[in-house]
Amino acid sequence: MKTQNQGPAAPYHVRLQAEDGGLHLKLGEVWAYRDLVLLMTKKTFTMTYQQTILGPLWIILNPVLSSLIYMFIFGHVAAIGTDGVPQILFYFLSSSVWGMFAYSLTSNASTFVSNANLFGKVYFPRLVMPLSEMLVSCLRFLVQLAIVLVLLAIYAARGDVSPEWKYFFFLPFLFLQVSFLGMSAGVLLSSLTTRYRDLMHLVNIGVNLLMYGSAVVYPLSAIPEGPLRTLIRHNPVTGLMELIRRIMLGRGEADPGLYMGGLAFTVLLFVLGTMIFNRVQRNFADTV
Amino acid sequence: MEEKKTQEGREEGGKGRPMIEIRGLRKQYRYGKIDIHTLQGAIKDWRERRRGRQEDRSGEGRGKKETFYALDGIDLTVRKGETLGIIGKNGAGKSTLLKIISRITAPTEGTVDLYGRVASMLEVGTGFHGDMTGRENIYLNGAILGMTRAEIDAKLDEIIEFSEIGDFIDTPVKRYSSGMFVKLGFSVATHLESEIVIMDEVLAVGDMDFQKKCIGRLLDAARGQDRTVLYVSHNMNTIRQLCDRCIVLDGGRIVFDGDVDRAIAVYLGSEEIMARHIRFGPAHRPNDHLIRMVKKFTLESLTLPEGGEPVWDSGDRIRISLVCTAELPLDRVGLRFELWSQDGQKIGSMLSGNFLDFEKGTCTVTAGLSFAHLASGQYRADLVAFQFGEDGSEYMIDAVYPAMVFQIRTELNETNYLDWHHKYWGAVRLDDMELRK
Incomplete structure (x- = not known):
């Protein structure tokens, strides 16, 4: 499916044909539907908490509850420590960032399955759905970030943490990358879950496992040198997590080479995931 | 309406520009279930292949070769301003054809060239969310159908007016009656700024007055605004009213293309008994x-x-x-x-x-x-x-x-002023009453 201009007499032309074997990103088409991305984002964001008693408060409560559990298990029982950072701040920031990644991944891993009805009735660039879920994850994170900043202000004023303020401008980009990485992985997985529905169950377990391999509930420095540390260190999520904590909390590893590697991986994953996604969506309606 | 039904009528006035060009279109489906759907199935498949147990897979269980063509070589050109009826028995390929033109699924062979934006109404109210108000759903539904926010803004009042929803427009649509739901969905769909409109019997819903209004709007769209309409229906009367050209599909092929009355006769004939x-x-x-x-x-x-x-x-x-x-x-x-x-x-x-x-x-x-x-x-x-x-x-x-x-x-005229609704009125028109005052 290519769109091409043919001069003013016939400005619109789309050719539909069998697979040409090519892989396309088709981002231009998504841009034309940018209003739909925003509307879908708004819909998902406002409708998720529609009939809950606490409503959007859950966005805050989720990481708060996780943080309390981590404080007890990893901070108290296992006593792994947080590299000298106040525990609540460390765990709240980490689980918020992780939450953004995990939401972006899991909500998109089932794109085809959960939108089967819509996809079977009307055409629009299917990538609209993952993008809107990614924006939802960002919105949720923004709310949590407000709490993080309040905590940070308090602890920084008391001198308990020493953030690297001059690098704060870099943070939005890092946050976006976390979400983008999650979406890319989700998009790639969605193409697979369409075919192998069993994978849906694996995805949820896998994401839980991945958390323990992504330096979320512990600082990377708490892992002794060895193959395990090398493995965790090369996880692109670890790199982002550590970099964000380094800038905001003053503790964490900042390795430019490793970060660039992670960035390259993110872009590659997105390109690959989207191409496969675009290919799967062509005949998806036939398999529902 | 009568004179416009003729072939000549639509060739005039610059209406001849092709909007849809279909060449050698085929669409293959498999009978029954898609064979590999679980990891277990895929692993089993892989192991069998490794062991070379090909003979096991040729049985009916696998269904690998049991494919058929839902569309088997369609060539069709639809020009600007035409209202094309598509009729055929169940399974003749009507819906598949519409799905491919609507880009819901891709062709297996052949090409489809579209020279205009397509508004496809295979179902009205697609993507409506029950908890959102009618107004919010207009925006969402419009965007799903390809309108930009600005386009919807410009047409919002017109859409609400046409839908006859009135004050309920700010009520969540889950509180709507099914009739209201359909009306709202149809209103959005008919207000799309698209050159090609595709419909699959959506007119069969809603109350009769609203149906008439919809048909009127579609006729306006096709005749007045030079839009191209593709309409699939089993209701020959609606086809006759709406369309100025009709194709008959049978077994995935076009068996007739041309005059509406003759197409309907061919279709009825395809029930195997209606030769002369x-x-x-x-x-x-x-x-x-x-x-x-x-x-x-x-x-x-x-x-x-x-x-x-x-x-x-x-x-x-x-x-x-x-x-x-x-x-x-x-x-x-x-x-x-x-x-x-x-x-x-x-x-x-x-x-x-x-x-x-x-x-x-x-x-x-x-x-x-x-x-x-x-x-x-x-x-x-x-x-x-x-x-x-x-x-x-x-x-x-x-x-x-x-x-x-x-x-x-029945042609609509003085005495036959209404379309007959079989579902509600039965099949017999008894003698007309005489009203006096």
């Missing part, structure tokens, strides 16, 4: 054993009047001829047509007013039929031959199911 001349065979006599033990009388064939297709105006008097064979001399033989409506209701019967005596041998009988009270629509008629006994009762001597399928049409 029908020869009755064993297929027409499923209950033959119940009728008689000894074969005395056979209805051989039926021939319709000259001038082709069995599409008649209500009130037409037509004359058919029947070839009958008597095995022995028979007296007091009568005929009866039993009429069925399209939805399978028996409406009534037409009895012969007189009886005939037959010598042994074959002869031709003519019968004059009148359909004065039939409302417009499609009908099926079974033919029964019976002998009127000495004791005053009838003895069935032959019966064919069905003997003919035909269509009654």
Whole structure:
């Protein structure tokens, strides 16, 4: 499916044909539907908490509850420590960032399955759905970030943490990358879950496992040198997590080479995931 | 409306530009379930392949080669301003064709060139969210159908007005009646700024006044604004009203392309019995054993009047001829047509007013039929031959199911001012009342 201009007499032309074997990103088409991305984002964001008693408060409560559990298990029982950072701040920031990644991944891993009805009735660039879920994850994170900043202000004023303020401008980009990485992985997985529905169950377990391999509930420095540390260190999520904590909390590893590697991986994953996604969506309606 | 139905009408006025060009389009599907759907299945498949157990996979379980073409070589050009009806039996490929043009699924072979934006109404209200208000859903639905926010802003009032929703527009749509839901969905869809409109019998919903309004709007869209409309329906009357060209699909191919009335006749003919001349065979006599033990009388064939297709105006008097064979001399033989409506209701019967005596041998009988009270629509008629006994009762001597399928049409005019709604009004139009004041 290519769109091409043919001069003013016939400005619109789309050719539909069998697979040409090519892989396309088709981002231009998504841009034309940018209003739909925003509307879908708004819909998902406002409708998720529609009939809950606490409503959007859950966005805050989720990481708060996780943080309390981590404080007890990893901070108290296992006593792994947080590299000298106040525990609540460390765990709240980490689980918020992780939450953004995990939401972006899991909500998109089932794109085809959960939108089967819509996809079977009307055409629009299917990538609209993952993008809107990614924006939802960002919105949720923004709310949590407000709490993080309040905590940070308090602890920084008391001198308990020493953030690297001059690098704060870099943070939005890092946050976006976390979400983008999650979406890319989700998009790639969605193409697979369409075919192998069993994978849906694996995805949820896998994401839980991945958390323990992504330096979320512990600082990377708490892992002794060895193959395990090398493995965790090369996880692109670890790199982002550590970099964000380094800038905001003053503790964490900042390795430019490793970060660039992670960035390259993110872009590659997105390109690959989207191409496969675009290919799967062509005949998806036939398999529902 | 009449004059615009002609071929010439649409070639004029710069309407000839192709909007849809389909070349050699084929779409392959597999029978039954998609074979690899679980990891287990995939692993099993892989292991079997490794072991070279090909013979196991050729059985019916795998279904690898059991494919068919839902569309099997479609070539079609639809020009600007045309309203194209698409008819055909279930499974003929109508929906598949619309799905490919709507880009819901991709072709297996061939190409489709679209020279305009497509608004596809395979279902109205797609993507409506029950907890959102009518207004919010207009934006969401409009965006799903490809409108930008600015376009919706500009048309919002018009859409709300057309939908007749009124003050409920700010109520969550889950509180809407199904009628309101459909009206809102249809309003959004008809206000799309698209050059090509695709519809799959969505008009079959909503109340009648709203249906009329929708048809009116679509006619305006096609004729006034030079839009191209593709319409799939089983309702021949709507096809006749809306379309100026019609294709008939059968087995994934186009078997007829052209004039609407002729297309409808071809479609009805595709029920296998509606050639002008029908020869009755064993297929027409499923209950033959119940009728008689000894074969005395056979209805051989039926021939319709000259001038082709069995599409008649209500009130037409037509004359058919029947070839009958008597095995022995028979007296007091009568005929009866039993009429069925399209939805399978028996409406009534037409009895012969007189009886005939037959010598042994074959002869031709003519019968004059009148359909004065039939409302417009499609009908099926079974033919029964019976002998009127000495004791005053009838003895069935032959019966064919069905003997003919035909269509009654009514042009809207002074006395036929309304479209007939079979579902609600039945199939018989009784004598008109006279109103006085």
